[in-house]
Amino acid sequence: MWLSTRPIEHADAPVWLAQRCALWPGDEAGHRAEIDRFFAGDFPRGPWTVLVAEDTTHAVVGFVEVSIRPVAEGCVTHRVAYIEGWFVRPDARGHGVGRALIDAAAAWGTAQGCAEMASDADPANDASCAAHRAMGFEDVGLVRCFRRDLG
Numbered sequence: 001m002w003l004s005t006r007p008i009e010h011a012d013a014p015v016w017l018a019q020r021c022a023l024w025p026g027d028e029a030g031h032r033a034e035i036d037r038f039f040a041g042d043f044p045r046g047p048w049t050v051l052v053a054e055d056t057t058h059a060v061v062g063f064v065e066v067s068i069r070p071v072a073e074g075c076v077t078h079r080v081a082y083i084e085g086w087f088v089r090p091d092a093r094g095h096g097v098g099r100a101l102i103d104a105a106a107a108w109g110t111a112q113g114c115a116e117m118a119s120d121a122d123p124a125n126d127a128s129c130a131a132h133r134a135m136g137f138e139d140v141g142l143v144r145c146f147r148r149d150l151g
């Protein structure tokens with residue numbers, strides 16, 4: 001059902017916002033600000049790319065955000081293509097859109113000189129964990145994250 005993947009364009013901002021809000025609910029204003037900064041070329045960490053999947057009507061049915069991280073759990077290289085966000089519209093799932101997005105992310109990472117790609121998922125998100133494994137990611141373990149204020 002999907003047609004192709006391509007880099008995001010400014011005209012995709014509303015659908016990217018809607019899909020980001022579906023993936024990470026509760027901070028629409030924050031997403032809007034980050035999207036504005038992305039298109040202004042002022043994203044906090046770079047290089048960073050966003051790739052979208054279009055269906056045959058040219059509707060955007062999913063996106064993947066990819067960065068390059070100097071360190072990633074389980075990786076041995078220091079320029080790792082990192083899946084920061086991966087989303088497919090619920091009605092478009094199970095048709096290979098997610099796979100096409102990860103393939104596009106991998107191609108971008110390879111073009112950036114990366115030899116490894118990494119990602120993370122909520123351990124309770126069984127579908128995401130299964131999809132990662134199906135896409136060739138190996139499970140490199142579970143890390144609990146902590147924070148505290150300083151000062």
Ligand SMILES: CC(C)(COP(=O)(O)OP(=O)(O)OC[C@H]1O[C@@H](n2cnc3c(N)ncnc32)[C@H](O)[C@@H]1OP(=O)(O)O)[C@@H](O)C(=O)NCCC(=O)NCCS
Pocket residue numbers: 023085086087088089092093094095096097098099100120121122125126127128130131132134135
């Ligand atoms: C994870 C997600 C992006 C996958 O998108 P999708 O378009 O359904 O994925 P695909 O149809 O391309 O499937 C890719 C592979 O993952 C597997 N897979 C996908 N969903 C799965 C599920 N719920 N259970 C088990 N395997 C699954 C598929 O079988 C396929 O493997 P195959 O080609 O060997 O059969 C989509 O389910 C989604 O947006 N989920 C909600 C957001 C989310 O959890 N994102 C990840 C955050 S880390």
